[in-house]
Amino acid sequence: MKRAWSADELARDGRFVRIEFMARAKDPRPLPSEQGGRRAPLTPDRPGAPEQARSLMHGIFTGEIQALEGAGRTCWDFPVGNGPDDAPFELKLDMARQCWDEARHCEISVKLGDWMGTEIGEFAESAFLYEAACNPDPVLRLTGVNRALEGLAIDVFNTMRDFGEVSGDPILEFCEDWMLADEVTHVKMGSDWLRRMTADDPERRERALEFQRVVDKLFSIGGIRGEDEDSPIKLARRFRELAGFADEEIDEIAQLSHEARQELLTQRRRTVEAQAS
Amino acid sequence: MADPKKARPPFSPWDRRELPGAFTVEETAKRVGHYKWIEMRLFEALGGWVATVPELDVKMRLGTHCYHHAWHAELWHKRLPELREMNPDRLTQPANDEIVAFIDAMTEPEAPELTIEKLVGVYRVLIPHKIAAYTYHLNNTSTITDAPTIRSLDFALRDEFEDWRDGEMLIQSLIETPAEVDRAAVHQVRLEKLMLAAGGIAGPGSIGGEQGAPAGEPTEVSA
Amino acid sequence: MAVVTPETFTMVLYDHDAIVAAADAVAAAAGLPTSEDLRIEVDEANPLARTHLLSIDPIELAIDGGAFEDPRHPRQLDTDAVAVVVGRLVLQALDRRSPSFGEPPPEDALSVPHRVAWDVYSLGRLDRLGYPGQRQRRLYNFRNRHGFTDAGDAAFDALWSGEALTWADITGLSDDARALMAS
Numbered sequence: 001m002k003r004a005w006s007a008d009e010l011a012r013d014g015r016f017v018r019i020e021f022m023a024r025a026k027d028p029r030p031l032p033s034e035q036g037g038r039r040a041p042l043t044p045d046r047p048g049a050p051e052q053a054r055s056l057m058h059g060i061f062t063g064e065i066q067a068l069e070g071a072g073r074t075c076w077d078f079p080v081g082n083g084p085d086d087a088p089f090e091l092k093l094d095m096a097r098q099c100w101d102e103a104r105h106c107e108i109s110v111k112l113g114d115w116m117g118t119e120i121g122e123f124a125e126s127a128f129l130y131e132a133a134c135n136p137d138p139v140l141r142l143t144g145v146n147r148a149l150e151g152l153a154i155d156v157f158n159t160m161r162d163f164g165e166v167s168g169d170p171i172l173e174f175c176e177d178w179m180l181a182d183e184v185t186h187v188k189m190g191s192d193w194l195r196r197m198t199a200d201d202p203e204r205r206e207r208a209l210e211f212q213r214v215v216d217k218l219f220s221i222g223g224i225r226g227e228d229e230d231s232p233i234k235l236a237r238r239f240r241e242l243a244g245f246a247d248e249e250i251d252e253i254a255q256l257s258h259e260a261r262q263e264l265l266t267q268r269r270r271t272v273e274a275q276a277s
Numbered sequence: 278m279a280d281p282k283k284a285r286p287p288f289s290p291w292d293r294r295e296l297p298g299a300f301t302v303e304e305t306a307k308r309v310g311h312y313k314w315i316e317m318r319l320f321e322a323l324g325g326w327v328a329t330v331p332e333l334d335v336k337m338r339l340g341t342h343c344y345h346h347a348w349h350a351e352l353w354h355k356r357l358p359e360l361r362e363m364n365p366d367r368l369t370q371p372a373n374d375e376i377v378a379f380i381d382a383m384t385e386p387e388a389p390e391l392t393i394e395k396l397v398g399v400y401r402v403l404i405p406h407k408i409a410a411y412t413y414h415l416n417n418t419s420t421i422t423d424a425p426t427i428r429s430l431d432f433a434l435r436d437e438f439e440d441w442r443d444g445e446m447l448i449q450s451l452i453e454t455p456a457e458v459d460r461a462a463v464h465q466v467r468l469e470k471l472m473l474a475a476g477g478i479a480g481p482g483s484i485g486g487e488q489g490a491p492a493g494e495p496t497e498v499s500a
Numbered sequence: 501m502a503v504v505t506p507e508t509f510t511m512v513l514y515d516h517d518a519i520v521a522a523a524d525a526v527a528a529a530a531g532l533p534t535s536e537d538l539r540i541e542v543d544e545a546n547p548l549a550r551t552h553l554l555s556i557d558p559i560e561l562a563i564d565g566g567a568f569e570d571p572r573h574p575r576q577l578d579t580d581a582v583a584v585v586v587g588r589l590v591l592q593a594l595d596r597r598s599p600s601f602g603e604p605p606p607e608d609a610l611s612v613p614h615r616v617a618w619d620v621y622s623l624g625r626l627d628r629l630g631y632p633g634q635r636q637r638r639l640y641n642f643r644n645r646h647g648f649t650d651a652g653d654a655a656f657d658a659l660w661s662g663e664a665l666t667w668a669d670i671t672g673l674s675d676d677a678r679a680l681m682a683s
């Protein structure tokens with residue numbers, strides 16, 4: 001089996017349909033906010049909230065599959081060692097543990113999908129999460145996955161957990177809380193390994209943190225995840241702190257999200273202008 | 278209550294453990310190093326295959342099993358320094374070139390339509406051979422001096438049996454045509470021959486009969 | 501006969517005739533005489549999924565384009581979604597026309613729980629007519645408004661399997677379930 005497995009090659013059964021990340025940016029239809037409407041956080045009082053939760057849950061499910069695949073590939077792609085293209089034995093053990101955790105999250109997500117009346121493959125899948133796990137440098141890969149991707153997971157699970165709590169859904173709240181506990185561990189693992197593997201290589205550390213910024217911006221999904229009042233998915237500050245993020249890092253992610261939103265709106269303007277001409 | 282001063286035998290009447298075992302410290306360390314090597318190759322392969330199999334239930338099971346074998350590797354990694362091997366990497370080696378060839382052949386299938394081959398290699402060949410080697414070791418090592426290895430073998434074997442069952446059921450559920458039966462059999466035969474050449478996961482003597490004491494006859498240990 | 505506007509879609513890849521065919525079929529199944537017009541205005545610029553029953557005689561529907569969209573293929577038509585959305589609204593229009601049904605408030609005055617309860621009643625009937633009702637999905641939506649309780653589920657079952665229910669029946673089931681939520 002070869003090393004490095006691209007996102008295009010991710011194996012799926014016939015129910016899954018792949019779409020391009022940020023296809024919405026190229027959609028000629030105006031966003032609701034472009035029509036005077038407002039974005040809004042995911043709260044049960046909104047009429048479309050249960051449907052939005054279902055769609056988000058399916059997104060979580062496909063994200064967990066990709067996280068599982070990413071952790072699994074990290075077990076295989078790097079030989080054991082301490083060189084720049086190697087991964088220490090203990091790191092690979094941690095990745096195997098993460099495989100188990102993500103497999104469990106897939107199982108939980110499938111059950112939650114059943115609970116919410118969602119079919120597997122009911123919504124399209126974008127592979128942008130796995131793409132963060134494709135970096136050939138194990139430190140960058142770990143940073144992209146365990147700090148950025150899992151950091152996003154913390155934000156999303158916290159949002160869903162709160163939604164479950166407010167809507168009185170005991171199953172959703174219970175499951176999201178368990179998954180949230182695991183994700184905090186994964187982020188901490190990423191932070192610890194980043195520190196250990198770059199202790200004597202500040203340049204590599206800086207490259208990793210820059211990669212994390214790129215991925216964090218990507219994972220803001222055009223500002224859907226952020227700290228603005230109307231962000232549908234809120235940055236989960238408290239849990240990120242538990243996971244080892246510093247205040248400045250969280251502030252930076254909030255800023256990146258804001259930038260991502262502005263870039264999306266700019267891209268949208270161009271699309272709409274092109275459509276009009 | 279019985280007289281607390283009354284002398285009791287140090288081994289309770291129902292505790293029939295004896296000293297002799299088939300393996301010296303060095304032999305045990307060597308075997309444990311081979312176990313660690315094979316568990317590492319296995320968990321790496323299972324992890325790598327997750328992205329390559331389209332079947333959702335298989336994908337999730339491989340993720341779980343990946344951890345089982347990584348944990349076994351960790352158990353063996355921790356045992357090595359206790360067996361006087363202060364450099365675990367030194368003994369984390371394949372038993373021979375033939376077992377390397379086996380692993381290479383086992384991990385060769387990568388296309389999405391080869392899930393049967395991937396699973397057969399692990400669950401119809403490697404894991405049964407691991408069960409055999411671990412069981413042989415369990416039954417032949419000293420139940421007193423090598424108790425820590427026995428404990429790890431017990432834990433590992435529990436996973437091995439469950440994983441074997443999971444994998445076998447997945448294989449049975451995937452095989453739907455005579456042609457698929459043939460595919461599974463062809464791949465199994467190929468890998469079994471490679472394993473035969475290797476002599477087992479710990480090389481010749483994996484399940485006794487070659488190195489050290491003859492099978493079933495532990496080494497005499499003077500009191 | 502369904503009259504769908506626009507005739508040509510420019511922002512989405514919807515097939516006008518496919519919408520007409522799906523709407524005609526479900527309207528007939530729901531009991532709308534084929535001689536009657538069914539007017540459907542699709543706002544293709546709107547990716548949301550809101551739906552509005554503008555008038556009951558003739559039946560006029562205003563649909564956000566997203567309500568007909570295939571969630572797996574952006575901007576593409578999902579004819580099952582057309583059938584379910586149109587079928588639900590046609591049933592509700594016919595309910596409103598029926599004197600024995602009672603006097604529901606105007607569309608824009610319906611509370612969310614009452615709307616959801618009425619949707620369950622409609623979608624259950626549609627399911628029995630052979631259209632994909634997606635029962636568990638509707639149950640989840642209902643639970644979000646009426647509580648995750650046995651009593652709430654019982655109310656759902658009564659609505660889903662109900663025939664010839666009145667507005668008072670629907671709101672009674674909804675209100676009783678919500679009362680238990682509060683306690």
